[in-house]
Amino acid sequence: MTEVAVGAKLTLERADFPGLFSALAGAGYEIVGPTVRDSAIVYDRIHGVDDLPVGWTDKQDGGKYRLERRADAALFGYNVGPFTWKKFLYPAHERLWTARKDGTSFTVAPEPVDGPPLAFLGMRACELAALDVTDKVFQGGPVVDPGYRTRRARILRIAVQCAQAGGTCFCVSMGTGPGVRQGADLVLTEIVGDGPHRFLLEVGSPAGAAVVARLPSPPSASPKSDERVAHEIVERTARSMGRHMEADGLRDLLKNNLEHPRWEVVANRCLSCTNCTMVCPTCFCSSQEEVPDLDAEKVERWRRWDSCFNLAFTELHGASVRKSGLSRYRQWMTHKLGTWHDQFGTSGCVGCGRCITWCPVGIDLTEEVAAIRATPGATAGKGGKT
Ligand code: SF4
Ligand code: SF4
Structure with missing residues (x-):
């Protein structure tokens, strides 16, 4: 395995993207990511590139959501769907404990939290910000939710910077996006339609570096021009927010x-x-x-x-x-x-x-x-x- 530094900026070719799935599996992660189901893009277990919403995008407005075909084969060319990552950290229905009769009293056994580490593939900047918020809620005070803490400690965050803004997005108003500033183990920017289909891959943590080191085809150092293109993509997205909210005061x-x-x-x-x-x-x-x-x-x-x-x-x-x-x-x-x-x-x-x-x-x-x-x-x- 090659040594990969935190902070490295690399170019991952589209043809080599399937290697990310094998690298994650080799590192022991189950992968959760976007996939098309019931006419929406939802988050669920995925196993390969074919499970991603290849060539799909979403059109959104107040009370409206629909999927449409894109003119290209982007893997992450949509915004956000009805699902959020919270359901993998804080399940919608969960047994907390079981009490069994023990003579004249009861013995209470908390529900064990198990399952493999999860790689969240495709987190957007606003979703990383939401994770910071739920961290404060569930484990930032004197009372910590044990299930959330255990699951949260095991996740790998693979972010994707948004290359388009949705019709109802206003992350710029809330200071949470569209660029990923912190909190990701790996950050991808998909470059499609400007030379070969590829990704700028930024390494944000030792856990992210360990996954990159397992890629079957080691990515090359990115040229400055790719960093510039990625920057322009985020800037363009920031200028095209569907909504605005004045947040001061x-x-x-x-x-x-x-x-x-x-x-x-x-x-x-x-x-x-x-x-x-x-x-x-x-x-x-x-x-x-x-x-x-x-x-x-x-x-x-x-x-x-x-x-x-x-x-x-x-x-x-x-x-x-x-x-x-x-x-x-x-x-x-x-x-x-x-x-x-x-x-x-x-x-x-x-x-x-x-x-x-x-x-x-x-x-x-x-x-x-x-x-x-x-x-x-x-x-x-x-x-x-x-
Ligand atoms: S989505 Fe919320 S605001 Fe809209 S009708 Fe339902 S409860 Fe009311
Ligand atoms: S826009 Fe704000 S309030 Fe509405 S779903 Fe997103 S985070 Fe929640």
Whole structure:
């Protein structure tokens, strides 16, 4: 195996891309990446280049998503779909522990967390930023989620810089993309239509270097011209964002406008379907339930994803704290863009646009923020991107 330095910039030819799959398998990783299913690009176990969405792209707008054929055979020529990486770190339905009767008491056994290390192939800059956010939520405070911590410690992050912006993307507004700045073990920039189909491959960590060292055809050092092309690709993407949201003073703007008439307008459209929270890479609310067996020998505790849009989610002493759609939408948006800062020191939004695309009635948080901001007398407060 060849020695590979962290920070190395290499050129990986398209013809040699299958070698990345064998290198990852040789290093003990199962690969999770984008693949086409049910007319969408989703994340699942993949085994080779043919599983990737070769030659597909996605067109997105408020409440709209469709796949279209590209004129080329790009492997990563799409933006983001309805799935996020969180389901591999924080499963949608998970047993947490089992208690078994032990004489007059119970013995509680936490659920073991097993499975191979996973290579996340195709993470976008906004998704790396979302991973930073969920790290803060699940393992950044005094109480750590053991399942998340164990799974998170085993992943390899292979990022792809976006070569196009989706119709609902606004990562530039949130300062999370489209260029990958940190947090990836390997970073790929796909160069297609400018000479031979190839990738700029940047090595971000020793774990990434170990995988590159296993490539069957060692990549060459990249010419400066490829670095320039990659830079131009990211710049072009940044200039073509589908959405924009003015993030300065957002926390105070929302806090100062809790009785704004706009909440009623949006509540009249909102179906409380929970889609926006299910597709969001940072939403983390869950419910827990105890499931006893019939002979009272054993009880299991299960956790499943839940949503602040569900009426029962805030049920206390027989009544919900947020009875109206207005209060539930307001809670979601003010938490996501405002009070998340107080809890976790960061915004809860990375600008991926999924909640806009997958809202069946096209409710758009960038539009709602703009409407509130445009109201005479709406005060944003001072300060940075809060
Ligand atoms: S709130 Fe919407 S745009 Fe922001 S991270 Fe969640 S899904 Fe993406
Ligand atoms: S904002 Fe849209 S996606 Fe979210 S709960 Fe309401 S209707 Fe569903």
